[in-house]
Amino acid sequence: MYDKSILSQRVAENIKQMILDKDYHPGDKLxxxxEMTQMVNVxxxxxxxxxxxxxxxxxxxxxxxKGTYVSEKPGLTKDPLGMDFINEDRLLMDLFEIRLLLEPEMTKLAVERGVQSDFDKIFETYERVAEQIKSGKNHTEADIAFHTAIADASHNIIMNRIVPLINEGIVGGYLKTKDNPESAEEVLRQHESIVEFIKKREPQKAKKAMQDHILYGLQGFKRYN
Amino acid sequence: MYDKSILSQRVAENIKQMILDKDYHPGDKLxxxxEMTQMVNVxxxxxxxxxxxxxxxxxxxxxxxKGTYVSEKPGLTKDPLGMDFINEDRLLMDLFEIRLLLEPEMTKLAVERGVQSDFDKIFETYERVAEQIKSGKNHTEADIAFHTAIADASHNIIMNRIVPLINEGIVGGYLKTKDNPESAEEVLRQHESIVEFIKKREPQKAKKAMQDHILYGLQGFKRYN
DNA sequence: AGTATCGATTTGTCATACATCTTCAGACCT
DNA sequence: AGGTCTGAAGATGTATGACAAATCGATACT
Incomplete structure (x- = not known):
């Protein structure tokens, strides 16, 4: 992976390999x-x-x-795309552009491939967003959970890793319109529409509803920037 | 970011912040x-x-x-999505699925937004792929460079970070069909078609050509798995 | 002029001691 | 008996000092 002449990196590589080889599983204690110093002799x-x-x-x-443990989603880092270091104005536009390509189709796939437990999770997160909005709280976190639940239901492993990133990236620089009460109500209606089409198992219409939802967010962003 | 009570993480956070604040730039020596121990008193x-x-x-x-330096593309890690740890058979299918959503549209955007230097870079990487294929060498690296050059031309910052990841992910587990000489010739024709439409500034046709290109790769993958 | 070596600079590794956090058992109090 | 306090044991966190190894340039030698 890196310079093998450096011991600590070799040790790191060994430990990683042990996990890849299933000698250790997520949650296990090392x-x-x-003891490790004695085992590896460093x-x-x-x-x-x-x-x-x-x-x-x-x-x-x-x-x-307590000790050192294997992570739950090993290898998925916090800011994997290094968005912290991007400060260009286009960033938010770019994120929306990507969402618009991924999430509508993802929603369609979710309807086609999801199983009941996936749908339950979607409904559950939908309710959480609704509660937050109705009680006037900030619903960004719940909103991300909603979109992530749909990503999970699409049963595309990469999707469920990328979509949360994109959404979190948007939240990172975008808190102006989200707490606009008027738009929150509209967002809720849109979520409801998406959920309805998922319930009815209508992939195309669900896809369209998601597309409208993201376009709405995009417009709101354009208006205030 | 993490547990602020841990000194080393606080120090790491401070250094990162200094870079974010432009106190240090990519390539700078720390x-x-x-000296740092004296400055920070740890x-x-x-x-x-x-x-x-x-x-x-x-x-x-x-x-x-020599010393410690600020990286060139800070924050962009090697396997940011943790694909090393994804073992499921679906991974390659999933990667193609994502590519199919992103890259055709990306190609269209590249035609619409690219400037001459972007196009030059695309032509240049196209030639590199052609050379590799004609001399019978492995062209995976050049192929990724080609797709990445188009991503750059799309002028979407996120695109040019995600697309290489996806492509590298595919290479990671997928070396069977790429070195099939028959398919390599076909790949080259497809690249040529894409490049032609870029030259002619035809966004829609370029998009379609890219779509066909990826679908071809997908079929090849399905056939051999 | 070329090259070989030495030394200064800087990171890599080892060893040891102590600090701090976590947990839990056992003493202690009520 | 039940709750609380304390302290020991186990674990990671931090400090310090010494030496090893890589890099690069200056100096001396041929």
């Missing part, structure tokens, strides 16, 4: 640092640096005083 | 570890662990014996 500093590498790529998770 | 272990965190998220880059 031996403590002292110093604790080196072990710790190896662990740090794996932690920041979300392969491991350290709980102070 | 102070050496000893031990060298802590500094080093902070650096390790930033290295593995590709924000910093350490050259042994």
């Amino acid at each position: 031996p403590n640092e002292i 110093s604790r500093s080196t072990i710790r640096e190896a662990i740090k590498i794996l932690v920041s790529t979300n392969i491991l998770e350290v709980r102070r005083g | 102070p050496n570890e000893i 031990s060298r272990s802590t500094i080093r662990e902070a650096i390790k965190i930033l290295v593995s998220t590709n924000i910093l880059e350490v050259r042994r014996g």
Whole structure:
């Protein structure tokens, strides 16, 4: 992966490989640092640096005083596209552009491929958004959960990793129109429409509803920027 | 970002912030570890662990014996979606599914928004693929460069970060049909078709050509799996 | 002029000690 | 008996000092 002459990276690579080889599973606890030094015969500093590498790529998770564990969604990092470092004005437009390509089709796939538990999850997150909006709270988090639930139902592994990223990216720089009460009501109606078509198992119409939903968000963004 | 009570993570966060604040730019050299310990008043272990965190998220880059530098494309990591850890058979299908949603439209945008230097880059990478194929070499790397050049021309920042990922993901598990000599010739014809429509500034036809290209790859993959 | 070596700079690794957090068992109090 | 406090054990976090190894340039040598 990187420079193999550097010990800590080799150790990190070994640990990663052990996880890939299913010697350890998500949630498992690794031996403590002292034991590892004895197993691999390197110093604790080196072990710790190896662990740090794996932690920041979300392969491991350290709980102070308890131990080191394998992460739940190993390898999926926090800001994988490095959006923190993009500050161009186009970023939000670009994110919408991508959403518009992915999410309508994703919604169609969700209707076609989803099973009952997928749909239940969608309905559940829909309700959460509704509650937040009706009680006047910020519904961004619930909104992302809603879109992510649909992504999961599409049963496309990449989709369910990319879509949350895109949505979180939008939230990152975009908090002006989301808490506009008028638009919140409209968003809710749109969600309802999407959910209805999912219930009726109408892929094309669900797709169209999602498309309208995103276009609406895009317009709101354009208006206020 | 993470647990703020942990010093090394706080230090990492500070360094990252300094880069975000443009105190340091890509390629810049940071102070050496000893100087940093004095500046921040923490031990060298802590500094080093902070650096390790930033290295593995590709924000910093350490050259042994020389120093620590700010990365060129900071924040864009190697396997950001954790595809190494996805084992399911659907992965390749899923990747194609995403490509099919993104790349045709991306090609259209490239024709509409690209400037001459973008097009030159596309032609150049097209030639590289052609050379590789004609000399019977493995053209996967050049192929990715070709698709990435189109992504760049679309002037969508997210596109030019996602598309390489998807393409590299496909290469990761998919080396059977790519070096099939028969298919390589066909791939070249398809690339040529795409390039032609870009030259003629025909967005819709370029889009269609890209769509056919990806569908062809998808069929080849289905046939051999 | 070329090259070989040495030394300064900087990161890599090791070793040890102590600090802090987490958990839990056992003493202690009521 | 039940709750609370304390402290020990286990684990990660931080500090410090020493030496190893890579890099690069200057210096000396041929």
